[in-house]
Amino acid sequence: MRFADYAKIYVTAGQGGDGSRHFRREKYVPKGGPDGGDGGNGGDVILIGNEQLNTILDLRYRKYIKAKPGEHGSKQRRTGADGESQKLEVPLGTVVFDAESKERLGEITDHEQELVIAKGGKGGLGNWHFKSSTNQTPQHAQEGKPGEERVVELELKLIADVGLVGFPNAGKSTLLSALSHAKPKIADYPFTTLEPNLGVVKFEDYRSFVMADIPGIIEEAHEGKGLGIQFLRHIERNNVLLFMVSAMTDIEYEYNALLNELRSYRKDLLDKPRVLAITKMDLKQGFELEEELHFDDEIPVITISSATGHGVDELREKLWELIQHAKEEQET
Structure with a gap:
């Protein structure tokens, strides 16, 4: 299934039915009083959450959504039937904005x-x-009121326990594949991942959590460079951030550059618990780093190799620990 996390649609609710101006006209009641019924209400346009969906692609092809009008009132004070509502299923994490007023x-x-x-x-x-x-x-009866009409923007923000944050080719897709049954496209060149992937990470004791592989960020992404901010929004809904930097790069520089991109997009993202995984350690002699790393924050640092499994179990347990801590804080 193709992924889509944005759609702009035009929605029109149904118009209310008109009230009736009818008078009783029966055999023995030649001059009966008014008995015109009320018009039915117009149908609404409604979004409904569906946990089985992970894209709003379908709505990109349904630009104009219109609900049914209410029926008119009739004699004997009969109220017209309400118009049928239009119900649109969307994934969890869908946020809706009025396109004009925002x-x-x-x-x-x-x-x-x-x-x-x-x-x-x-x-x-x-x-x-x-x-x-x-x-x-x-002789008077009311006309039905028009339904609301507006242009709305839908944005999908993936809900996951862990969000992978890293520059292109940092090994995020490979780790997701190693930890879960997800099958993202993997190759040794930047921007392999062009759309988010979700995977469920399972333990032997039946614990599990959801991990989101978010397309590679580049410097100045918050200003629209590269893939721009279109995927940064997915980081907002994650409980824990897993920063990933390749061992074959300047680790301190890349980590700080990633921090700066998130800080520039939304400063409060850095309030989330985070871990730094240094990837591709199988390319280092003896799985050891030559240099000693120094960071301004006290972030946990774990060296891993998705290819050999080095450090992967340790990383998985650390992520689980931070997820539980984050959930406990949300409940208090």
């Missing part, structure tokens, strides 16, 4: 959660509502 309309975080993004018009009142002592035969 107002945040809400987000979908739970399975089967519903969010109305365009409210149907209210049905008009029938003429029997307007009968009074001075007006026994009201």
Whole structure:
């Protein structure tokens, strides 16, 4: 399935049905009073969370979404049927904005959660509502109100326990493949990953967590360079950040450059717990680094080789520990 994390759609809720101006006309009641019923309400446009989905690609091909109008009222004070709502299934982590005002309309975080993004018009009142002592035969009934009409933007922010953060060719896809059953495209050149991949990391004792491989960041990505900020948003929903730097590069420089990109995009991302994995240690003599590393923060550093398995179990346990700690803090 192709991945898509952005869609812009035009939504129109259903118009309310008109109220009826009917009068009773029965055999023995030649001059009956007003009995026009109310119009039905127009249908809404509703988003529904579906935990089985991981893309909003379908909505890219449904640019115009329109709900059904309510039916008109009829005689004997019968209310018209409400219009059928349009229900759109979206993945968990979908955030909705009004395209013009940029107002945040809400987000979908739970399975089967519903969010109305365009409210149907209210049905008009029938003429029997307007009968009074001075007006026994009201000729007036209300017209139905129009439904809301707006352009909305949908953004998907992947929900995962761990987000992989690294420059292209840092070995993120290889690690995800080694830790889970995910099968991302892997090759020895930059930008192999052009869309996020999710994998479930399992332990022998049935523990598990979800890891997201986010396409490689480059310097000045927060300004739109390279793949730009289109994938940085996925980091926002992760509990733990796993920074990955190849042992064959200037490790301190690359780690600090990654920190700067996240800080420039959203400073509070650095409040998340993080780990630094130094990858491709199988290319180093004796799996040892020549230089001693110095970082301004006290980040845990683990050397790994996804090819040989060196350090992978240690990394997996450290990530589990940080995930549980992050969840405990969220609950307090």
